[in-house]
Amino acid sequence: MDILKRSSSIWVPELVSNLDIFWDNIEESLSKSTTDGASYIFPLQRFIFAFLSKTLLGADPSRRPKIAESGYAMLNRWLALQLLPTVPIGIFQPLEEIFLHSFAYPFFLVSGDYNNIYEFIKEEGKQVITRGQTEFGLSQEEAMHNMFFMLGFNAFGGFSVFLPSLIETIASDETGLQEKLRKEARDNGGSQLSFESVKEMELIQSVVYETLRLNPPVPLQYARARKDFRLSSCDSAFDIKKGELLCGYQTLVMRDPNVFDDPEAFKPDRFTKERGAELLNYLYWSNGPQTGSPSEFNKQCAGKDHVTLTASLFVAYLFRRYNSIKGNSSSITAVEKAK
Numbered sequence: 001m002d003i004l005k006r007s008s009s010i011w012v013p014e015l016v017s018n019l020d021i022f023w024d025n026i027e028e029s030l031s032k033s034t035t036d037g038a039s040y041i042f043p044l045q046r047f048i049f050a051f052l053s054k055t056l057l058g059a060d061p062s063r064r065p066k067i068a069e070s071g072y073a074m075l076n077r078w079l080a081l082q083l084l085p086t087v088p089i090g091i092f093q094p095l096e097e098i099f100l101h102s103f104a105y106p107f108f109l110v111s112g113d114y115n116n117i118y119e120f121i122k123e124e125g126k127q128v129i130t131r132g133q134t135e136f137g138l139s140q141e142e143a144m145h146n147m148f149f150m151l152g153f154n155a156f157g158g159f160s161v162f163l164p165s166l167i168e169t170i171a172s173d174e175t176g177l178q179e180k181l182r183k184e185a186r187d188n189g190g191s192q193l194s195f196e197s198v199k200e201m202e203l204i205q206s207v208v209y210e211t212l213r214l215n216p217p218v219p220l221q222y223a224r225a226r227k228d229f230r231l232s233s234c235d236s237a238f239d240i241k242k243g244e245l246l247c248g249y250q251t252l253v254m255r256d257p258n259v260f261d262d263p264e265a266f267k268p269d270r271f272t273k274e275r276g277a278e279l280l281n282y283l284y285w286s287n288g289p290q291t292g293s294p295s296e297f298n299k300q301c302a303g304k305d306h307v308t309l310t311a312s313l314f315v316a317y318l319f320r321r322y323n324s325i326k327g328n329s330s331s332i333t334a335v336e337k338a339k
């Protein structure tokens with residue numbers, strides 16, 4: 001949270017300059033592509049990696065050609081090794097459980113990638129690591145580990161899952177939503193985008209929230225009860241004993257018909273107006289309500305507000321640059337530039 005606070009003045013300028021590079025890149029691929037459009041996953045991850053390295057670490061990947069070229073791919077391999085034991089692959093059961101989900105994979109498979117990123121953080125992110133040591137009493141090893149995990153797993157991993165689902169939602173829409181988003185992005189928020197701009201973009205924010213509601217990027221949460229307590233829902237109550245393992249499944253929680261009208265439907269303006277503000281109490285993608293505050297006393301995502309603000313700015317940027325876009329979860333097939 002200290003890092004996020006300190007990076008607030010460069011957050012939006014870095015976002016915008018890295019988005020310029022990302023979309024230039026997509027346009028170039030589109031101009032060369034004859035068939036399926038421009039595949040955007042890796043360019044998007046390159047953008048996420050560069051943007052987060054600058055904002056969270058204060059480190060510029062372009063100073064290290066190997067990292068600039070494939071830092072995102074190194075993180076992908078490191079992430080895959082940790083996630084493989086937990087994610088469903090769809091192989092015939094019980095083979096998947098026995099062969100893929102029963103053990104942790106050996107570190108040596110990704111140690112080369114890990115060490116490259118480690119060195120990058122250690123050298124280029126020196127200031128942040130030193131601050132962890134001097135201001136927060138961490139050892140250098142602890143500060144390094146925390147930065148690595150937050151950059152690679154929390155932030156890079158989270159945005160790598162979330163942004164494609166946001167792009168797909170918008171780029172595949174055929175209900176006239178793009179026109180409304182374009183109008184809002186251009187009529188509001190001042191000439192230069194800032195965190196303040198988003199406050200005037202209610203529909204864009206609502207689309208971001210609704211995408212997170214239907215496709216929470218981290219759907220499962222586990223925790224062990226620290227004390228006995230009673231867990232209540234709209235229609236039941238459960239006595240939980242200290243030490244019991246609990247699992248929360250956000251996808252189910254955020255489709256509760258007691259709370260959300262027509263819960264399976266994507267309603268772009270669901271989170272607008274007074275009723276929308278109230279529904280934020282039930283939006284749990286960050287491991288806590290959207291109206292809650294992450295702190296050292298809970299396990300809510302420390303980047304909660306940065307995630308929704310950044311995603312809203314991503315959409316606002318998109319509709320200031322383009323009149324419309326077409327695409328799906330992996331490719332952009334067409335863009336029409338603003339005149």
Ligand code: HEM
Nearest residue numbers: 154155158159162217218221286287298299300301302303
């Ligand atoms: C779309 C992007 C993101 C998603 C979907 C996401 C989601 C989450 C979730 C679900 C948790 C709770 C994990 C658990 O305990 O089971 C979490 C924790 C956390 N997130 Fe995020 N996050 C995102 C981006 C970020 C960013 C940009 C940052 C940092 C700058 C960040 C920092 C953290 C930290 C430090 C925690 C641990 C909090 C704690 O244990 O007290 N996250 N995130």
